[in-house]
Amino acid sequence: MKRLQTAAIALIFLHSPAAAATSQWVETPGGDVRLVALPAGADGVVRAMIDIRLHDGWKTYWRDPGGSGIPPSIAISGAELKSVGFPAPKRLGDQDNHYIGYDRPVRFPLKLDKAAGGTITATVFLGVCKDICIPVQAELTVDSIGESFANPLEETAIADAEATLPGGSGDGFKPLSGRFAADDKSLTVRFEAPADGQLPDVFLSGSSTFEFGAAGPVRRDGDVFVAEVPVLHKPKVFDLEKDPIRLTVRSGEKTMESPLAIE
Structure with a gap:
């Protein structure tokens, strides 16, 4: 695991019970996290996201924090994780202790290959930091049994999350x-x-x-x-x-x- 520089460390492990296609928010001192998943499409692909609601002044890390920090880890049961998307990050910290991540609420879009059954659980491990850095581990569960139509609010939220991802080559890049x-x-x-x-x-x-x-x-x-x-x-x-x-x-x-x- 990448090196972690903190003033203090606390580990929070929390469980979010199943609640339709959106898990309950798991609350932490620095931010809250939930899982949102849409019904599987005709191709069996489930569009989903890890939704991180950072509190004011708190930050979290990109997939490569730059040598200091906790890269997010996402494991899925009940489906196969095909991809995790990360919006483009920012440089954070100061000259002596800089890292790469996010200082505002952020959503990580997921693509899942749906397995049999309706329950999907995401085990998430990430760091949220301010004056201290708190490693957070949470189990987030959704149950899409009987969910044949996407909730419009969930569908819009995931589409908005996907729209924040970097584009490919083109448009001057x-x-x-x-x-x-x-x-x-x-x-x-x-x-x-x-x-x-x-x-x-x-x-x-x-x-x-x-x-x-x-x-x-x-x-x-x-x-x-x-x-x-x-x-x-x-x-x-x-x-x-x-x-x-x-x-x-x-x-x-x-x-x-x-x-x-x-x-």
Whole structure:
């Protein structure tokens, strides 16, 4: 597990009983969390989300917090977890203790392959932080037996969550290449992005065995943007074709996420 820097640590384990297609809110000092799931579509896919309602001043982490923090962990029973979506994050903290995450309520859209039966349980482990950091583990259960029509409010909430996810290449964005330094301590990223306003911000993530730090200042090289990203841990064995490094770019209000070709 990635390194955790805290002033104090408390572990909260809570259980949310089944309640139609939306679990009850599990309440914590720093934020509340619930599971929302729609009925399975004709293809058997269930659209769902982990809904994190952060309290004022509290923060939580992205999938790669940048070397300090708890990456969210989501395990599903009653269905197969196909994918978890993460909105583009922000740099948080200060110069001495910086990390990557969210400082406002956030929703992680899920795609599930529905199994037999109607009960789905998500076991969620995440960190919510302010002056202290609280690792939170919660079991969130929904029961969609007899649910043949989506609740319009739930459907809208999940559609809104999906709309916050970064787009792919296009609209001025294009991932170009990544190259590890000779000592493997950094990765140079080259990409195209909309040039209006402030310089874009860059985030990298890979499999659970990669760790990347916060990218250095982005610079221009002609029509291309370049950034150096610290490599905090590079595994000895990895398969980038099966599990590629993903480049996430924020440029103003626009965001992109795409696999990055490594030279």
